[in-house]
Amino acid sequence: MNKQGISVIIHTLNEEKNLVNCLESVKWADDIVLIDNYSDDKTVEIAKSFTDRIFFCERVGFIEPARKFAVEQAKNEWVLIVDADEMVPLKMKQKLESIVADDLGDVVSIPHNNYFFGSKMERTGWGPLQDTHYRFYKKSLVELSDKIHSDPVIAESARIISIEDPDEGFVHFNYFTVEQFVEKMNRYTSIEAEGLFDAGDDLNSKQLALRVFDEFKLRYISFKGYKEGFRGLSMSLMMAAYRLTVLMKLKLMRNYSSKKPQKEVRKDYQKIADGIIEEYED
Template identity: 30%
Template structure:
């Protein structure tokens, strides 16, 4: 049976919030609470072993979908495929929408002049809003007409590929991903593995020299050119983590080259 669009049921320019999750029990309730204004919430879970499914299913608006992991872009397209409203807002499990941003999203969707909208992200390390280091304004395209956008098929750092005119929202999204040094280490290791695989797929060659020079330049760019030193200890940690992630990525890519040669 064909599913109705929310707009066909009388919700003009309805909005679906879509999310992908895995073991997010510590943050998911607060995130969902921040988007209860949406007409529906689609959550795609890739096999969580904690209380994430239970928490999500306790929210009446949530459509919960089990889906084996296929990569960030493909996973988000699964969520997009389950959305039924004219508009979609993509949200990560460690982000939240303020009442001001929620009101702006509803207002824009009801009188949109564009097909998609960028939103600024306020990134936090612990309780500190990081205003430099390349972390602000950190614009990401998150609100778009469902029939005008798809996520790129990338294993990491996926983006929305939009057909149509793009605008910008004024109110920021809050992102609280890092709470400790261990969080930075885990992300650097995980993303560098995915990045190395992407380099292999694109045929990009690596070497120990490239790993070192790219890592050093990344630290300089983050800490000096992007004024990371103004963020204090957080800026130093971000610069070092970015450099380590780039170094790991090139070294892992070199390992893949050597295995295939």
């Protein structure tokens, strides 16, 4: 058996409430790289109890640039990407070590056991085997992008395998409250809309509407959200609303030819306000 080291990569921003659980579940790793977006809480203080490999990256509103930088700092060829609100169960650790020791693959897709608002998601696109990601791989065979929601570029020569047992996947404490989900949705939809605006996306109204419908159909029908009752329905609608919000923001940007249309909208409102004021002066 070939004993190789594993570098764990963790991105943080004000994660003091999650980080201890995460780090306790990966302290077996011989290299823990933590990349922090200048947290305002005790995140870095907590991290120092587990690793001295702490780096900092400016906040941009999404994770990809920091993650890309952190992977470049890894000491080992094998890297495991872990979010601060995730944990690595013992069965998952043992599975990853066996993959490395027995040379079973180069890039590994890992299931996620997602918890939303206190309960585990089984379908709606967040079931363990519906929500899988390439989080364990040889870094020389995978190229990361700094674009939001971008997929890794995997070398053609890489052997890709998937973990099929949910018990050998991440436990992800995803959303604690609806407010948390909505806040993240607002932030991410702005970033996506700005990206579409920069790309000159010229979808018409019918195409835009189809995107919203397709998102709901995917979550509720294809991913069987209907089997999760109210939660499946509500999360399918929320994700359709996510897509709709992106498109609404994009349309507003187009109307004012600006990624930051607030000032232009305010100017229009002020013209209306000035007209009302003038009525009193006449």
